[in-house]
Amino acid sequence: MAGNYPNTNMSDSTFGSLNSPESNNANQSNFEFSDFFELNEWVEEDPAFLIYGYPQTPIRAATEVNDAGGSSSHHEGPGNGDSGNDREREVREKVAFKTKSDVEILEDGYKWRKYGKKMVKNSPNPRNYYRCSAEGCPVKKRIERDREDPKYVITTYEGIHNHQGPSQL
DNA sequence: CGCTTTTGACCCGCGC
DNA sequence: GCGCGGGTCAAAAGCG
Numbered sequence: 001m002a003g004n005y006p007n008t009n010m011s012d013s014t015f016g017s018l019n020s021p022e023s024n025n026a027n028q029s030n031f032e033f034s035d036f037f038e039l040n041e042w043v044e045e046d047p048a049f050l051i052y053g054y055p056q057t058p059i060r061a062a063t064e065v066n067d068a069g070g071s072s073s074h075h076e077g078p079g080n081g082d083s084g085n086d087r088e089r090e091v092r093e094k095v096a097f098k099t100k101s102d103v104e105i106l107e108d109g110y111k112w113r114k115y116g117k118k119m120v121k122n123s124p125n126p127r128n129y130y131r132c133s134a135e136g137c138p139v140k141k142r143i144e145r146d147r148e149d150p151k152y153v154i155t156t157y158e159g160i161h162n163h164q165g166p167s168q169l
Numbered sequence: 170c171g172c173t174t175t176t177g178a179c180c181c182g183c184g185c
Numbered sequence: 186g187c188g189c190g191g192g193t194c195a196a197a198a199g200c201g
Contacts, residue, residue, distance in 0.1 A: 114174060116193060129192075133172090142192095 097155040106155060110134075112141055123147035134163045 111133040118127045123145075130141035139159040146152035 113172085117175075118191070118193095121190075127191090131193095 097157070106153075110139075110161065120144065120147065125150065132161065134161075137161055137163055 112130040113133045114128060115131045116129040118129070120127050125145040125147060127142065127144040130143060131137075132139040132141075137159075139157070139161050142154075142156040142158070144154045144156075146154060
């Protein structure tokens with residue numbers, strides 16, 4: 001079950017370099033949300049995402065977040081009739097990644113500031129909450145270790161960067 | 170000196 | 186109405 005990602009090797013390649021902070025490849029420091037796009041594909045099918053994400057929250061891409069159209073009773077869970085409000089227009093993208101790494105701090109080229117740590121009741125591993133250091137940046141990052149595979153790290157990105165990456169400055 | 174990190178408390182939403 | 190879970194913010198300390 002589950003372990004059937006079409007691009008399993010991709011995560012290994014794309015994030016492979018990110019896993020090596022020692023490499024410090026400036027070229028690899030910046031990656032666009034476009035990469036998330038493809039990941040979003042398997043993320044939607046990944047049952048793990050439902051656990052770490054929201055089973056009743058439709059996944060939206062970083063771009064084309066046009067609420068126009070997709071709305072007619074997409075897949076609102078039963079007893080969730082009041083969900084259809086305008087709050088969804090707030091462009092809240094959530095992308096979960098499962099990466100095999102020893103360190104949960106994957107350098108993506110941006111500066112993050114840890115703003116909280118929480119213990120998951122169903123997991124002996126704590127959940128770390130990171131936020132973009134830049135002000136006005138609604139981007140949030142959630143990092144957690146797989147409760148069944150400490151070798152894997154679940155990274156959830158939320159929002160889009162409001163400023164240019166520090167690497168570009 | 171500035172900024173980041175760390176821990177606790179507080180708040181919010183939902184379920185029962 | 187209260188409890189549980191999760192998430193966020195705040196103040197202080199440590200480090201570069």
